[in-house]
Amino acid sequence: MPDLSAFAITRRWPAAHPGRLQLYSLPTPNGVKVSIMLEEIGLPYEPHLVDITRNESWTPEFLSLNPNGKIPAIIDPDGPGGAPLGLFESGAILVYLADKTGKLMPADPARRYETLQWVFFQMAAVGPMFGQVGYFHKFAGREIADKRPLERYRDESRRLLGVLETRLDGRPWIMGDDYSIADISLLGWVRNLIGFYGARELVAFDTLSRVPAWLERGLARPAVQRGLEIPKRT
Template structure:
C-alpha cells in the first residue's frame, strides 16, 4: 500500500493521476496547505521540504517503508514500480525523461511565477507580470512545435511527461494565454482529459476522508 500526502494543486494532481493510471493501491491523506498542514512535524518527517506531494510506499522488496518527495521523482518511482508510462528502450526513455525535466525545470516554475504575479502578489508589478506571462507563452510554443510531430509530449505514447505537464497546461488561459495560438496543445489537452483515470485523479481528493 502507498500512502499519498497531497492537495489539489497541479503538482498534487500529477500523482493522483499517476496512481489512478497505474492501478497501484494507495491511501490519500489531505495536506491542507492553506492551513499550514505541510509544516506539521509528522509531515516534515516524510518531506523535509514542506511541499506536496509526497508518498510512503509500504510494499517494497526489502519490506522497509520508502518515502519519496518531489513530484518528478515520485512519477519516476511509480513508473518503475508499475512498469508503466516510462519506456524501457533507452532512446524512448530519455525522450520521456527530458520532457519530464522540461516540466519540472520550466513549466512548473514559470507557470507558478506567472500565477503569483498575475493573481496573488500584493503589488502588481508590470515587469514581473510581462516577464513570466511571456515565458509561459514561449514554453507553449515549444510544446506546440513538439506536438506537431508527436502524439504525446515525451513519446508516441502517453507517459509520465504528459502526466507531469497536463495539470499545469490545461488551465493556461488563467496565465494570460490565448490558446487559439496553440491548436496542437489544445488537442493534446482535450485528448488527455478524456482518459477515465485522469478524471478520477482530478476528483481523488473529493473522495478522500
C-alpha cells in the same frame, strides 16, 4: 501487515490500509501528477488530504517525510527490497512508480531518457514559470504596480507553450504514440494555467492548436478525470 509506525506522518494521518501505498497530497498541479499516475497504473493506494491552506504541510509530522514542506509525498510499504520507502518530489515519485510497475515509461533506454528530459522540462521550467504567472496575474502579485515581473513570466510561459506546440507536431502525446509520465507531469499545469489562474488570454493560448488538442485528449482520460479530484477536498 506492514508496520509504518516509524514514519511520524502516520500519527497525524493514520493509515487505515497500511498495506497500500500512502499518498499525502492535495489536488494542485503538482499533487495531481501522482494521483493521476496512481489511477492510470491501478496500484492500490490510500489518499490523505494535506491542506496547504491551513499550513498542514509545515507541521512536524509532514516535515518528517518531506523537509521541504511541499506536497505530494508518499510512503510505499513495499519499497525496494520489500522495506517501506518514503519519497517526496512529484517528478521523483512519477519515475519511481513507473519503474516499480513497468508502466508509462518506455523500456528502451534511449526513449526512457527522452521521456525523462520532458519530465525535467516540466519540473525545471513549466511549473516554476506558470506558477509565477498565477501569482502575478491572479493572487497578491497582481496588486504590484510594476508590471514587469508579470510581463517577464507571461512571455516565458508563452515561449514554453511554444516549445510544447512544436514538440506535439505530428505527435498525439509528448512521446509520440505512447502516453507517458511526460504527459502526466504537464497536464495539470497547462490546465491550471488557463483554468484556475485565468491566464488563457494572457498567454495567447487560443493561438495554439496542438497544445489545446493534447490537453483535451489528456483530460478526456478517465484516470485523469479521477486523479484531478484526489484527495477529495473537505
